[in-house]
Amino acid sequence: MKFPLLKTLCVLWLVAIGLLALTAPILTSADPYEQISSTMQTPTDHPPLGTDALGRDFFARLTYGTRLSLSIPMLSTLLTILFGTILSLTAIAVGGLVDRIILALTNAALAIPGLLLAMLLVAGFGPGLPTVVIAVGLGGIPGFVRLSRSIFLGIKEMGYIDAAYALGASRIRVAFAHILPNSAPQLLSLATTHFAWAFMGATTLTFLGLSGDPSFPEWGAMLNSGRMHLIQSPRLTVIPGILISLTIFSVHYLGENYTEK
Amino acid sequence: MVPKSHRRTALLAVIRRLLEGVWTAWAAVTLAFFALRIASGDPVASLLSQGLASPEQAEEIRISLGLNAPLWLQYLRFLANLLQGDLGSSLYTHRSVSQIILEQFPSTFVLAVTGLIAAVLFGFILGITAAWLRKRTSGMIAAAIAALATSIPVAFAGILSLLIVGHLLQEIGSSSELLIRLILPALVLGFASSGPIARVIHSGLSESLRSPFILAARARGIRRDVRLLWHALRPSLPPAISLVALEAAFLFTGTVVTETVFSRPGLGRLLVKSILDGDYPIALGLVALAAIFYTISHVIADLLTFIIDPRLRRVE
Numbered sequence: 077m078k079f080p081l082l083k084t085l086c087v088l089w090l091v092a093i094g095l096l097a098l099t100a101p102i103l104t105s106a107d108p109y110e111q112i113s114s115t116m117q118t119p120t121d122h123p124p125l126g127t128d129a130l131g132r133d134f135f136a137r138l139t140y141g142t143r144l145s146l147s148i149p150m151l152s153t154l155l156t157i158l159f160g161t162i163l164s165l166t167a168i169a170v171g172g173l174v175d176r177i178i179l180a181l182t183n184a185a186l187a188i189p190g191l192l193l194a195m196l197l198v199a200g201f202g203p204g205l206p207t208v209v210i211a212v213g214l215g216g217i218p219g220f221v222r223l224s225r226s227i228f229l230g231i232k233e234m235g236y237i238d239a240a241y242a243l244g245a246s247r248i249r250v251a252f253a254h255i256l257p258n259s260a261p262q263l264l265s266l267a268t269t270h271f272a273w274a275f276m277g278a279t280t281l282t283f284l285g286l287s288g289d290p291s292f293p294e295w296g297a298m299l300n301s302g303r304m305h306l307i308q309s310p311r312l313t314v315i316p317g318i319l320i321s322l323t324i325f326s327v328h329y330l331g332e333n334y335t336e337k
Numbered sequence: 338m339v340p341k342s343h344r345r346t347a348l349l350a351v352i353r354r355l356l357e358g359v360w361t362a363w364a365a366v367t368l369a370f371f372a373l374r375i376a377s378g379d380p381v382a383s384l385l386s387q388g389l390a391s392p393e394q395a396e397e398i399r400i401s402l403g404l405n406a407p408l409w410l411q412y413l414r415f416l417a418n419l420l421q422g423d424l425g426s427s428l429y430t431h432r433s434v435s436q437i438i439l440e441q442f443p444s445t446f447v448l449a450v451t452g453l454i455a456a457v458l459f460g461f462i463l464g465i466t467a468a469w470l471r472k473r474t475s476g477m478i479a480a481a482i483a484a485l486a487t488s489i490p491v492a493f494a495g496i497l498s499l500l501i502v503g504h505l506l507q508e509i510g511s512s513s514e515l516l517i518r519l520i521l522p523a524l525v526l527g528f529a530s531s532g533p534i535a536r537v538i539h540s541g542l543s544e545s546l547r548s549p550f551i552l553a554a555r556a557r558g559i560r561r562d563v564r565l566l567w568h569a570l571r572p573s574l575p576p577a578i579s580l581v582a583l584e585a586a587f588l589f590t591g592t593v594v595t596e597t598v599f600s601r602p603g604l605g606r607l608l609v610k611s612i613l614d615g616d617y618p619i620a621l622g623l624v625a626l627a628a629i630f631y632t633i634s635h636v637i638a639d640l641l642t643f644i645i646d647p648r649l650r651r652v653e
Contacts, residue, residue: 180364181364181368183361184360184361184364184365184367184368185364185365185368187361187362187364187365187628187631187632187635188365188368188369188624188627188628188631189587189589189590189627189631191590192589192590192624192627193369193372193624195593195608195609195612195620195624196369196372196373196620196621196624197372197373197376198612199373199376199377199611199612199615199617199620199621200372200373200374200375200376200377200617201376201377202377202615203612203613214372276490279490279492280490280491280492280594283490283492283594283597284593284594284597284609285609285613286609286612286613296490296492299490299492299493299496300492303496303598306496306499306500306503307503310500313493313496313500314496314497314500317489317490317492317493317496317497318493320490320493321485321488321489321490321493322488324488324489324490325484325485325488328487328488329484
């Protein structure tokens, strides 16, 4: 079942929030941290979406929030990809005992759900934004290693890998010049779905208040702080919630349908 | 009649799986211990920074908790105590962690079980509808709802449900404690966890509906609903069952959020509170227990699929 239109919509949405993050200072002149008027103002011409419980410009917090909400899982994903790929590529390229050890460690680590592992790391480092980045990044490694290892394994069984070895290529050369480039499309798809996971994880941690300072404009934290005023002004929670859901859906959908053009 | 030698290899496979489970649980607990302790540095630092203990008192706490010993010795003590069901004591209240966890356990257990039932119901209904009516709008809607279930964060689903039900209750002019405290959180938790189950059922059913044995069943004049719900559904049950067992353990992550949204007491809120307080023995105890619980449910799932799927019993 294919919906070409849905794919376009997903791309458009991601481009839109990407632009929102880049042009935040142009779109709004308000400071997302500063109290500008009385609290809980309903949407007017100015500020366009009213103010939150602390009298801050809600639109400014949403647009600046795009920056934090996107960059936290992006950094985490980069961390996961870097360490995850090193581990799984080493496992596949070296093989034998090394592969078995890495696989066993991964399976053991997978016994702790990724998000729980992230929470445990926050417990260790102490709450804070950098902590959330590192915790989500490290927490995603076991799952990423398992999936990327099976991708590399599929490539390793190709005839041209045997041919490369037969021509005298070293293991490092085969790993970096053959296995890694040839698995790029599948890795990209994996990285995309992993970003959706990291996004969900990061907003969950910030929602739970594990990012420390609640004044940061970030969608998950806004979802949490708006919750106290759900009945009077539902927009304070519903809008960030919709933004989060749409973003996760788009990234997930694109990641899964990347290979089948 | 299964030949004797086959029975023995099957028994060996089961024993092997059990041993694997013990190993995984041990390794996961070990990982949790070192991940936390290496990340935290000095666990008493949070007490010091909050002014809850003077440096002398902190030193006393360190000695009483055995934190002066080298890390590997602390680890061995932790492991030995864990085997006896002792998870240490809270840094703040000095109460036994096992005791605190036991107190909060029933609340989370009830929520998780109800949530799991809801997840299985939602997952099967969505998956079967999507596969059965794949050419009709209702089938596509079911597939879309299953996709949404994986994209909407549990927190937001919970908030939305509170908002909607809150309005509805206001209209009717009544309030139901049971609805808000248990049924609604369980439905939200179940909905959020139903996506993967629906997916497995959907793809499994679609695949077996294209298989020759369904055509054969049709040729034998078996009714369409029986064909679908008995013949076609059976092969997709083993993966669904192992998935449900995995979800049973992963549900704990969901309860953390659900309990927070619905202000329900339980292990999830205990975990969040212990993380924010820096009360590391509670956090470590909870994660260690979650890992053990996950391993047990994983082993049970494997044994169950072993029983259900005769193909797995034909060991070479």
